[in-house]
Amino acid sequence: MTATSHRFDALTAEHMRAGGSWKWSTPGESHGRGLIGAFVAEMDFPVADAVADAVRRAADASQLGYLPDDWAADMADACSAFWGERFGWAPDPAWVRPVPDVLTAFTATVRHFTRPGSAVVLPTPAYMPFLTVPGMLDRELVQVPMPRSDGRLVLDLDAIDRAFADGAGLLVLTNPHNPTGRVFDDAELAALTEVVARHGARVFADEIHAPLTFGGARHRPYAASSSVAAGHTVTATSASKAWNTPGLKCGQVILSNAADAEHWAATGYLAEHGTATPGVLATTAAYRDARGWLDEVLAYLDGNRALLAGADLPGLDVTVPDGTYLAWLDGRGLALDEPPSAFLQREAGVVLTDGAACGEAGRGGMRLNLAMSRPVLTEALTRIRTALRA
Ligand SMILES: Cc1ncc(COP(=O)(O)O)c(C=O)c1O
CATH class of the missing domain: 3.90.1150.10 (Aspartate Aminotransferase, domain 1)
Structure with missing residues (x-):
């Protein structure tokens, strides 16, 4: 202390x-x-003061209606700039879309970006709702326990490979990892990409904890790790963990290839619809001013x-x-x-x-x-x- x-x-x-x-x-x-x-x-x-001010301003100005496109676009710009500065990858702001939260992004990804009926692969231990939400979407869940290697919990690529071979369509990659606190390194991400690509499968990259790394650890967005990864990934993030605003209901889906961006434009309406307008304004302030x-x-x-x-x-x-x-x-x-x-x-x-x-x-x-x-x-x-x- x-x-x-x-x-x-x-x-x-x-x-x-x-x-x-x-x-x-x-x-x-x-x-x-x-x-x-x-x-x-x-x-x-x-x-942060900037976040509290944004919420106050929204209330004072009665900015509590449906979300205007230009506010969503401003939030996407702020998110992209923050990601560029912190993680060396500034996604195309047009491919950063508002959602209320990561689970809404996950639900939309399972529904619209995976083969109908295909199972979801989850390294465990995992963020708790990922254990139950696939079943609510009528999808089988394949738990893949993370083994220990050199004192750290790692992905079991052989088990993931088997799950895909058995027909699973999507892997949930939470990085930084909740609950183990792992920040996966480039070699691990590259090895995972190979397995996913071999089966034509997909990754849901939950990077909500991305800004929260310590010591020598640095977050590498999975979709930024290679063009192959970018081609099979839907990324979700939010300012809600790093700036402590989960009640403001604003997250982001980040698409990383043109086909997925087009598909999201055609299928993402319902997922986007629940995003809270004051949450968007506060999130913009967080990424930009906090x-x-x-x-x-x-x-x-x-x-x-x-x-x-x-x-x-x-x-x-x-x-x-x-x-x-x-x-x-x-x-x-x-x-x-x-x-x-x-x-x-x-x-x-x-x-x-x-x-x-x-x-x-x-x-x-x-x-x-x-x-x-x-x-x-x-x-x-x-x-x-x-x-x-x-
Ligand atoms: C790994 C992970 N994903 C998603 C969430 C959900 O956050 P939100 O509801 O703000 O999107 C959390 C919250 O703790 C989390 O730890």
Whole structure:
């Protein structure tokens, strides 16, 4: 922990509980203490001034009607410029389209960009809704557990290859990866491209956490990794993770070849329709005018990563994320007769995401959200250590 204090340090648990967010709304207590919300992927930090101003301006000017084309185009310009600056790939703004959220983009991709009835391949553990949404679209889900290699969780290309050979049509590539915090490297992306291309399959690239990388890790957009990848990918992103605005319902689909852009123009209307107008205005402000806020948050989160890396959590195998603010805690070594997340909610009063919700491969694991004030994170880690030692 740094000696000098930061404005985010003043955000107490009481303040967060009073503020109203899903993350802090779990009822109950533990040993007479309130619960610390560390599950859903929201940050406790107040949003950037530019974002708040954009929402206020929209309300003050009654800009709450249907979305005009030029505002959508302005948002696409801002998104493309941000991606160009941060990731070295500025997609054609005409191919950046508004959607309310990533799951809407995913649903449209499955419906309109894959062979009818084809299965969806999902490396696991995974972002929880990807486990259930394919079934809601009448698609089979093929879970492909991520094996460990050199201490990191990687894609099982042989299993992915087999799933495509069996007829699957789409792979979900979440990069940076939720919940393991992996940022896939160029060699991994190139190897994946080969497998996908061999089967004429597709990739849904969920890059919502793209701006949130640390240390030496740098996000490489999958569609930018090669022209072959660009030819079989629908990318989805949003400012909602990095700028903490999921309630504003504005994400982006990024098309990366002319045929897909044309197909989206013909099929994407319903997906685009739910995008919130104030969300578009706020997202434009985030990408364009709130980069300094993002950098401040990244530096603060990096300090939280260091705190986790130095924490003594007996019996837990801790993965400090290279990307995202989500840490993966493997609790299988505890050999509990209940999910470790249930044990820690009861005994430590810290509400984590249970790994089983991330797929079979996640059973016994937990996802810890690091995006809280450092004093609250310190308290959460202390409580977890105490519970594990008891
Ligand atoms: C990997 C991933 N994809 C998609 C989402 C959904 O975000 P949104 O609803 O803001 O599009 C999340 C949210 O946590 C996420 O972590």
